[in-house]
């Protein structure tokens with residue numbers, strides 16, 4: 420990771436985006452199968468409540484794992500993603516949706532910096548996708564871009580892991596065997612740089628068809644840092660829960676769903692609800 424220093428140049432920003440695009444192009448053929456056990460229905464229901472009658476913008480929409488169930492609630496979803504291969508799969512899925520349903524559309528874009536010229540009642544980034552922005556300045560810029568796209572009553576929702584509690588930032592190095600049989604082995608290696616809050620991961624899959632390396636890089640952030648980024652973007656934490664069902668966020672929570680809205684015009688912020696020790 421790049422040591423702290425002057426802000427990134429446009430060339431560096433484009434390089435980061437291209438690297439993430441290349442990584443996710445490699446993940447794309449496996450993504451839907453890998454996430455098939457993650458039930459998106461609760462997230463979709465919660466997001467639909469927040470979108471109301473309006474449309475939603477998803478940052479890092481991927482193949483539309485949550486966007487399609489959200490569209491079934493009647494919410495049109497537009498998404499940005501770095502990876503052409505992820506978007507291609509989303510478009511294939513959209514083609515199979517019966518006419519008359521709310522659409523899911525996506526285009527290539529950087530969630531750190533975007534200007535769509537539209538305002539949404541709901542902008543969201545889920546499944547720790549926010550951490551795929553590997554520099555703090557890009558994460559702040561994402562909050563600012565999201566804030567600019569919100570209607571006056573709009574909400575920006577960030578769903579992510581709590582780094583230490585979820586195991587993301589617990590060890591300097593880690594190896595996890597994910598699947599093993601007589602014919603194949605799937606394991607992940609993680610190297611954690613606590614100075615820059617970066618976790619580099621490599622998933623290795625070996626089987627009769629050969630081997631495959633699937634890399635990933637994340638910059639994790641604790642909820643308190645996210646709240647500060649929100650403040651810099653003119654947003655405030657409205658509520659934080661441990662999941663989509665609204666369970667209280669506590670010291671042992673491994674994930675959080677954080678809902679941000681515009682700061683009051685007079686800059687007075689009321690205390691957020693849903694957090695308890």
Ligand SMILES: C[S@@+](CC[C@H](N)C(=O)[O-])C[C@H]1O[C@@H](n2cnc3c(N)ncnc32)[C@H](O)[C@@H]1O
Nearest residue numbers: 439443479480481484500501502505529530546
């Ligand atoms: C973990 S997947 C999540 C996809 C989807 N949100 C879901 O919940 O299934 C992360 C997605 O973020 C995308 N991504 C990574 N960096 C990005 C960036 N800077 N801008 C936009 N999308 C990005 C990847 O291409 C990938 O599709």
